[in-house]
Amino acid sequence: MTAGSDPRVAARRAEFMAALGRADEDAAVALALGLVDAGVAAREVLLGLVAGTQEEVGLRWQRGEWSVAREHAATAVNERVVAALGRRTRRGSRGHVVLACLDGEWHALPGRIVAEVLRLAGWHVTFLGASVPAAELVSYLHQEGPDVVAVSCALPVHLPAAHRTIVAAQRTGTPVLAGGPGFGADGRWARRLGVDAWAPDAVEAVRLLDELPWPEPEPDQVGDGGPGPEYAGLRARRGDLVVAATRVLDGRTALGAPGGVVEAGLEDDLTHAVDFLTAAVYLSDPEVFTGYLGWLADLLDARGVDTGSARAVLAEFHAGLHDFPFAQECLRRGSAQLQDRPAVPTDGAATVREATA
Structure with missing residues (x-):
């Protein structure tokens, strides 16, 4: 997820990180909304502040500096910040995007941030949350008929399930936009599974949606016969x-x-x-x-x-x-x-x- 570049965000990042560390939701929300009120674009706050600090949260856990409990508490605060920012965004009218985390994928915050960035760009976005079973997603696509379904995957361990979801979604006639590090840093596994488009970050996702309709995707390289x-x-x-x-x-x-x-x-x-x-x-x-x-x-x-x-x-x-x-x-x-x-x-x-x- 591409981080923002506004220096006002960078100047408050340490303070925001401290609020996450002590699970101070009120302070974190006030800081984020205060930046927006001061003229910082909400997208900059989402990408430069929330996404940027969430990456640091994960690194602090990985280095053993934070416990699992502290990491989860900080993530929950960031989720509340995203929700507070989202309440200020009006429903878009450019088209309907359904965004879901793949079955078994419980890292919902990155997808939620992307959903809010798309909403800021004028899209009507329905975020279905974490670990959406393929059958339930397909049923929803049939009912709602969105312009695009976006699927988020943080870990490549979920790619076999991702393939089933992608194929099932495309059979409804809905183009599939894939995102998240689980598809590979360069999107190689997304292409291997035959997605219609792959975005390395939220900014690129907005650009790709601007280019709809997309050309027909290349056939997936796993094949209808399965992986063997x-x-x-x-x-x-x-x-x-x-x-x-x-x-x-x-x-x-x-x-x-x-x-x-x-x-x-x-x-x-x-x-x-x-x-x-x-x-x-x-x-x-x-x-x-x-x-x-x-x-x-x-x-x-x-x-x-x-x-x-x-x-x-x-x-x-x-x-x-x-x-x-x-x-x-x-x-x-x-x-x-x-x-x-x-x-x-x-x-x-x-x-x-x-x-x-």
């Missing part, structure tokens, strides 16, 4: 892989492996790794998986957590998936993301990580 038997087999093995991860982590804890106090948190992370691996196989792109492992390695490093247990789990996955050649290649590349990480001391609770936010 390796994907189906990997989905069927998900439970076995999660059990294997738990077994490895329990064994290392019992043996007093470095960082043993953090294994409960790692269990969640490595369960997510199974899902990212499955999504990588679906898209035939190892980067879906290696990107997650790189993020996990950075997270563990920031919190002083040894990567040995994660590497052990990936080795177990590799041994158990001998008949899944593409998944094995993903695991080989992913394991490289965890190599050459420094060992950490085992002297106390400082190594205990938060569960995945």
